[in-house]
Amino acid sequence: MNVFQKLFPFLALLSFLLFIGVVWKDYDRPYLEYQRKFKALLDLKAAGASRPAEFRFGIRQRWIKELGIADRCETCHLGLEDPRFKDDPQPFKTHPAIAEHSYETFGCTMCHGGQGMATTLQDAHGPTENWYRAIYQDKFMENSCSQCHGESIQNQAPVLYRGQTMFYEYGCRGCHKVGTKPRTEIGPPLDEMAKRVKTDWMYRFLKSPKSYLPLTKMPDPLFSPQEAADVAAFLLQGPGPEGTVIPGDPALGKTAFLESGCLACHTVNGEGGDVGPDLSGVSSKNYPERLFKIIKDPTALWPEGKMPVLGIPDQDIRNIVAFLTQECTGPALDKSTVAGQDQLVRNASKDRGRELVVKQGCIGCHAKIEGVTEIGELGPDLTTFGAVHISFLDFGHLKVPVKDRTVPTWIYYKVKSPRIFKEGLKMPDYYFNEEESVAITTYILGLKGKEIPASYILPLGKRP
Structure with missing residues (x-):
């Protein structure tokens, strides 16, 4: 009896058991x-x-x-x-x-x-x-509503609607194309900045926008100290403020400020509205000459801005400027700190600053940046990003369990902490919280570019 004959009964039994296993697997689904x-x-x-x-x-x-x-x-x-x-x-x-x-x-x-x-x-x-x-996880479920209901969604899909609103309010369209939607510069023009803002303020703002305006929509570009100085040097090239403002009376200025209804839109030291920027530290930012022009005719400086022409008499404006200069100084800074920041910007490279402005796509939100002609839109096209295959998305050095390596998870992490996957990425940080990140992720997931039969495309709340 050869070796094969000896092994044959065992091989036959093994084959039979494998056959039974296959049959059982098909039977007991x-x-x-x-x-x-x-x-x-x-x-x-x-x-x-x-x-x-x-x-x-x-x-x-x-x-x-x-x-x-x-x-x-x-x-x-x-x-x-x-x-x-x-x-x-x-x-x-x-x-x-x-x-x-x-x-x-x-x-x-x-x-x-x-x-x-x-x-x-x-x-x-x-x-x-x-x-x-x-x-989809429950928190992202509303993304599917946009397939049939488009952008007519409001309170019936609150997460999706909030994400859609925030996407455009925070200027995401400035870097990312979405179909044929036009790009709108949500930030002010950055021309003649040397006439408008102080050098040390510009440096600090570029380093940490929310330290000056906690509610600002400008993201943190995450510049190093030298990069912030370089960008400040580039933006502040040109002549400084023109003319002088005749000094006014701060006490009368406070009265004029309150009677003009400025607190309806602006906050000062914790009181007022939030339609316009917080003015608590405005004198650390703007020169008096600029404040006078803003109050007198804001539309001449920024036609797309929301601030109306209030028709305040020139002397009242001078008094208001005096009040803002005296009372709205922001956190106290010692002279050596301010001098050091001024010196850092003076010694910085304007050429490197321009390169950073172009690289970061600042023109996507800000029109009229002197010396910059690029059009922005540096980020990926998001028109159909909600339908991207996960194999195109890299989690980098972020440790994510296999079961969570999904498109919604990737978008969520990218929105919440844009540079979490690896070093060298360009997207700035908006410091969105959990709910905000979920909302924006939900909106982006809804951008599938998928054609839906016309009978399905209806306003929310109506049935096909």
């Missing part, structure tokens, strides 16, 4: 365990009924012809339409508000994401290889 559990719950809820609960084991599939979607989610999510399961855990829990978005019209993955044809938890929910849409 993972979803059957869920269905057996659901059947037991169904029997309990039907106890006392005149006839036993009916239940069919097997795959359940919906084909949404208009959308080209085939969903098998109900193979496991078995209680979606049964109100008796409203308090049960997933995957049997009743789906809320189903009347407005019926399964027959929308299916499941149209709104929830995930791989509709899959019948295992991992493949259906993702992330999984070669399938870009893992199921």
Whole structure:
């Protein structure tokens, strides 16, 4: 008897066991365990009924012809339409508000994401290889609303609407294209800056914008001290303030300031509105000559600005300038600190400053930067970014579990901490909090560029 003959019985047994394993795997699908559990719950809820609960084991599939979607989610999510399961855990829990978005019209993955044809938890929910849409976390769910409702969304999808609003209010369009939406410069023009602001203030503001204006929409460019000095030197080239302002009376200026209703829009030392910038430290920023011009005719300096021409008499304006100069000085700085910052800017390189202004895409938010003709829009086009495949996104040195390596997670981290993935990235930091980051992520996820049948495109609250 040769070696093969001796091994043959064992090989035959092994082959038989492998065959049985394959057959059993095909027979005892993972979803059957869920269905057996659901059947037991169904029997309990039907106890006392005149006839036993009916239940069919097997795959359940919906084909949404208009959308080209085939969903098998109900193979496991078995209680979606049964109100008796409203308090049960997933995957049997009743789906809320189903009347407005019926399964027959929308299916499941149209709104929830995930791989509709899959019948295992991992493949259906993702992330999984070669399938870009893992199921959306609840906090990002509203991104799908924009597919049918576009940008008519407001309080019925509050997270998406907030993200959409913030995206444009914070000037994201200045760096990122979104379809054919026009770019709007949300920041003031930066021409003739040497006539407008003080050198030490410019340096400090570039280093930390929110230290001066906590509610500013300008992000932190994360400049090093030398980079901030270089950019300040470039922006402040040119002649200084012109003429002089005849000194006014601070006491009368305070009265004129209050009677003119300035606190309706501006805050001073914690009191007032937030439509316009906080003026608590305005004299540390602007020269008196500039303050006079701003108050007299703000539209001449920045036509796109919101501040109206108030028609205040010149002498009252001089008094207001005197009041602001005396009372709105901001945090006290010792003379040596101010002198050191001035000297750092004077010794800085204007050429390096220009390179940084171009590299950071400052023109995307600020018009009229002397010596800069580039148009901004340096960031990636976001028109269809919500449909990007995860393989195009790199988490860099950030340690993220495989199950969380999804497109929503990547966008969220990028929005919340733009340079978290690696050194050398250009996007500035807005210091968005958790809710703000979720909202903007939700809006970007909704930018899929996907064509939806015309019958589905309706204002929010109306049904197809």
